Amino acid sequence: MTRAAAPLPAIPPDIVSAGDYERYAEKMLDPRILAYLAGGAGDEITLRANTQALEALTLIPRVLADVAGGHTRLTLAGEALSHPFILAPVGWQKLFHPQGELASAQASAVMQTPFAVSCMATETIEAVAGQGGPVWFQIYMQPARADTEALVRRAEAAGCRALLVTVDAPIGGIRNRAQRAGFALPPGMVAANLPPETAPPALKPGESAVFDAMMRAAPGWADIAWLVGATRLPVFVKGILHPDDAARAVDAGAAGVMVSNHGGRVLDGAPAAIAALPAIAARLNEAAPILFDSGVRRGSDAFKAIALGADAVMIGRPYIWALSVAGALGVAHLIRTLREELEITMALMGCRTLADIRQSDVRRP
Amino acid sequence: MTRAAAPLPAIPPDIVSAGDYERYAEKMLDPRILAYLAGGAGDEITLRANTQALEALTLIPRVLADVAGGHTRLTLAGEALSHPFILAPVGWQKLFHPQGELASAQASAVMQTPFAVSCMATETIEAVAGQGGPVWFQIYMQPARADTEALVRRAEAAGCRALLVTVDAPIGGIRNRAQRAGFALPPGMVAANLPPETAPPALKPGESAVFDAMMRAAPGWADIAWLVGATRLPVFVKGILHPDDAARAVDAGAAGVMVSNHGGRVLDGAPAAIAALPAIAARLNEAAPILFDSGVRRGSDAFKAIALGADAVMIGRPYIWALSVAGALGVAHLIRTLREELEITMALMGCRTLADIRQSDVRRP
Amino acid sequence: MTRAAAPLPAIPPDIVSAGDYERYAEKMLDPRILAYLAGGAGDEITLRANTQALEALTLIPRVLADVAGGHTRLTLAGEALSHPFILAPVGWQKLFHPQGELASAQASAVMQTPFAVSCMATETIEAVAGQGGPVWFQIYMQPARADTEALVRRAEAAGCRALLVTVDAPIGGIRNRAQRAGFALPPGMVAANLPPETAPPALKPGESAVFDAMMRAAPGWADIAWLVGATRLPVFVKGILHPDDAARAVDAGAAGVMVSNHGGRVLDGAPAAIAALPAIAARLNEAAPILFDSGVRRGSDAFKAIALGADAVMIGRPYIWALSVAGALGVAHLIRTLREELEITMALMGCRTLADIRQSDVRRP
Amino acid sequence: MTRAAAPLPAIPPDIVSAGDYERYAEKMLDPRILAYLAGGAGDEITLRANTQALEALTLIPRVLADVAGGHTRLTLAGEALSHPFILAPVGWQKLFHPQGELASAQASAVMQTPFAVSCMATETIEAVAGQGGPVWFQIYMQPARADTEALVRRAEAAGCRALLVTVDAPIGGIRNRAQRAGFALPPGMVAANLPPETAPPALKPGESAVFDAMMRAAPGWADIAWLVGATRLPVFVKGILHPDDAARAVDAGAAGVMVSNHGGRVLDGAPAAIAALPAIAARLNEAAPILFDSGVRRGSDAFKAIALGADAVMIGRPYIWALSVAGALGVAHLIRTLREELEITMALMGCRTLADIRQSDVRRP
């Protein structure tokens, strides 16, 4: 699995948006890796719905408003951020760029954008944190609590500012596109922060791999409460689409929830993440901050998510396209572009600050 | 009419879903046979609606639920089934594979999946039952009750577990795609379980082939009551879309009804079968089990149908694609794939058993 | 302007529906004539809406109903018809076939289907009536009442059974497709029933061709009342889309109204004709028969129109496609096909007669 | 940047609508200029919505109405106009034709159609006004009031009949299509009515180009009130989509408001302009005239906008396509075509005058 082309040393002038990075990445990546990156679960209904539902929302601009001196600053879980974009946890980044997570971390440092390092990173959390940017750590609950606790300790020691526990993927989604393309991790691609994988226990006859193996190992609500108690870091629960689950996460002590359908990669048929956001925001009623991802491609998408109740948004594929095309430089440029798009949207909507963004600014079709 | 290619001895790695079998079958079958298989009535509005309406339903996943030890078991008409997939009656299977229904029966035996043998099968019901799987028999009411009764006796003797009487096709739909392709049964293709066809009586001048011939021979509600009384097997009435007809079938003694539009092959303009399901489930109000087909392509489609009131689902074209591509092995692999998709959907929806699936799990657009 | 190919002497086996005739006609006609035939006004939004709105209606079939001995007969304006299809007035038929209206008339005679001869026919009404089929005559009110009266007398004398006065096209629609293709009547193409056209009076400076010329010559409601009084034939008013206009036509003495948007050829932006039908049927409340056209392509479309209030339907382009492809034979075959489609639809819907078709049989999306 | 082809000396016979000019212009213009002209902001969701939302509105025609002697006249801000089409301000017209704004002005003179000259014109307002047509002037508030006032004085002196102050673009939209194409003003392309641009003040570290530079220079409501007081011309506020802003503009003394999203060129995600019109018309309740643009391509679009509350409409891209293809002649021909389309629409809708057009004539989908 080799790239069709090496990352570019400079940003071509016809890359002016996230979608342009996608166009380039499609030509530069190995088709199998591309299928892994781009694909969603099943027939990709949810994947398509993510972007379509964001596009379908309309914004009624306000003219002649005084927004001079405005800004995009916010405070999230006690940290001051200069803008509401965060790099989502995406595993195996050496698939996309020789420097892998280190390149993303460099962009994060330059732009002072939090980088949520995946549990499946190909670089150690210590090395990533060493690049100097604000780092979060994403955790998949390990079968043995001791293993999870070890990860938590390393993340704390490395200076991570928050934990993100991903709960929407106790089993891998059925990623047919990647399967058809024959994607498999190339030899040497190793999860740098995890103990070596042990073979799962053999199934007895008649047992189901889903119900009797994978779901037996899967975490439950009690594990979330345990995790919250096991760390001094704020814990965000990633992958919530149902208001009841959002409320339960907060009850379990979570610092916040993350509305996400994992970029359409787990349950095909799940609603567009943005469609699930308003009911969750209504249920939580400001009790805890809400992060959002799945389908954000534009600064105006961030505006829409914030209007519907999010405090900040994560981007997944977009920065991986940028990473694939132009490494750390590409990621930094992408973040700058998104932030500028958000500023322009805010200015045209008459919003000086993120707090000025109201639900009534967005119309559903 | 020869196949473009012989069935494959092994399943290619890029076949990971029903849709992949379709893609292969399209290349491997004679275009006329493909037109017969794939086509629907008229402009195929209903055919397209079947899958689109299923795709449009959304599922809100639940996280961190305890589903360990879950399963897909159910009891249907007194029989224990390990999962809710049944092979729908599809006629003339030797068009698709040299072993015809025997190959499907072998997969049915291996997977313990009921196989509803078509009245238009190219193998005898005895031979099919001899493969050892659970067999149902689908009946078209014959013009002479004695002929119908003979079929019932053979089905009972062969060990069939249920009868399915198809009532939605008293006249063949207008299958324009097959007509345009010039499809006709090749010589030697014989309905192995039926008496040789006799020529219909000649029409008098001014008479209508529809109203004065075909519909005169067509069965009525009294015939259903008669059939129920003439067998000890449970009788399911296949092809119901109207709640009044569903209620009437149960009144006539049916063991259950089957919501179906015959895969879009009879009345073009009929609603997507899934759109008709909720009103029928509401009307029957658990008075009798409900089977469902027409458009099921994914385990998640089965989940959706069950949420809206079905007890089990049948698949038609999908297993014929698999049969065409890789014979019994293909059919077995397809069933396993669908079942696994269903298990994963259940797990992600927080449902341990089929009984946990609730109507509120599905949102209509 | 010559045809790409002569009409066929026999009907190819892959012509099994109106749409198949269209496909053939597209290859056989001169592109300019095709643009005239196929095109609608402006951007053809209404043209597309006509068929789409019919397709979007669903029909819930009824099973096991007793429809033996059913039929499609009706009485319309005192005439017994064997089925509810009528050939719509379409001008200049020699563009499409060397025998022009005579070929259509022959099919009309064979099938006993009324043929509404256009005011812009290329054959005399007497010659058309001489073919022995049931003939109607479509009138455009002439600037001079004497000219209109002369047409009425000829139609009466020739044995026409009804008049159709077309009121929706006081000015030609803006047929951009035909204009772009450079369509113009070829030399020798003459309106066989009309006095030679006289040049319109010159406009004074600042006058509008629309408001000061064409619309000054256009008829009004008083002219309809006059026409009704000037003939013993029933008069149908063709081209009604507003309930108020329908009521007014009946008040003016019309024998019935015809809901039509002229096949999308006059006002682009007008609603699909089928969308306008229910409100008109509600307003007239059986006070007068309702004809319907614009977009009928299938027997099931006729069923839908009847369910929503029509007594009979006209077809325009479909029979002209058939005429272009295979002359009288083609038209007769098309009528038979539509009638058979209607019979099958009725049978599957459990309707023995047209009177059994109820509004509740059709669901709007 | 050179044109692919020189403007045509005559209008090809297959140009019969605005869309035909677009088709020709696409072949005749330099691709970069075309991207600047055709493109919208971002993903062009709003750009597409503009035309789609107009197309989706339906018009129910009225037959046999007496509209003889009708007309399209109106009075707007004290001026008598023969029809409700106005040429929208479009900058840099020498990009599209060697004579630039002078050619548009000639068409405006011939057709007596107001031409709203852009603040970014490549010809002086005096030269444009010298062509003899009715001229308006569009103003972007200049950073220094003295500069704005100088523009106002020149417009007054040149005989302009109204001012249009554009308020929806305090910052340029993110025109990705033009950016990707590498569009930049060619050397020598100069804003003929503006003082030479001065470099913007440098940003301090951490400052935002949007909030701390562009939006500091942007005008506010007080500037509108000042402008109204500084001129004897009627001032229309261009670029309103929110009813509150419309009311505030009238409060500030505006002669009227212009509902527009700048042809989809500023905030991608803004609603189709036509979707915003009814609420604004309801709010203003005839307190002031309403202009409309963004997506008008047909006379029937003007009819729809007038039905929903507009007094007159502007066209942007359509006349620039015509200008590009055939200069002044093309623009005049386009205006004639639109006017004729409007007249025909009115006649078919039974409307003698613009005042006869009622909101109930338009149905929303």
Ligand SMILES: Cc1cc2nc3c(=O)[nH]c(=O)nc-3n(C[C@H](O)[C@H](O)[C@H](O)COP(=O)(O)O)c2cc1C
């Ligand atoms: C290639 C890829 C790998 C991913 N890996 C992880 C992961 O390791 N952990 C996790 O919580 N989410 C993972 N995600 C999901 C992302 O964190 C995020 O939710 C998703 O990409 C957001 O949707 P978007 O791609 O439309 O922006 C992954 C997504 C992609 C595309």
Ligand SMILES: Cc1cc2nc3c(=O)[nH]c(=O)nc-3n(C[C@H](O)[C@H](O)[C@H](O)COP(=O)(O)O)c2cc1C
């Ligand atoms: C080629 C073909 C043959 C069929 N033959 C029969 C049949 O003999 N009897 C019957 O009741 N249904 C028959 N059906 C309908 C199926 O039982 C079933 O209702 C339908 O295929 C379900 O829709 P699906 O194909 O979308 O899964 C046939 C369907 C197909 C595609």
Ligand SMILES: Cc1cc2nc3c(=O)[nH]c(=O)nc-3n(C[C@H](O)[C@H](O)[C@H](O)COP(=O)(O)O)c2cc1C
């Ligand atoms: C080529 C053509 C010519 C037509 N000429 C006439 C005509 O002379 N008089 C008339 O009343 N309607 C005329 N019509 C309209 C038809 O009578 C009819 O309303 C329309 O074709 C119905 O729509 P359909 O084509 O979708 O079936 C014409 C239609 C076409 C396509």
Ligand SMILES: Cc1cc2nc3c(=O)[nH]c(=O)nc-3n(C[C@H](O)[C@H](O)[C@H](O)COP(=O)(O)O)c2cc1C
């Ligand atoms: C190439 C181009 C340049 C424009 N320049 C200006 C301008 O200088 N000032 C302004 O107020 N509007 C400008 N507009 C917007 C138009 O005045 C108008 O609002 C818009 O084109 C209407 O939409 P339409 O193109 O769909 O008709 C411009 C539009 C285009 C396409």
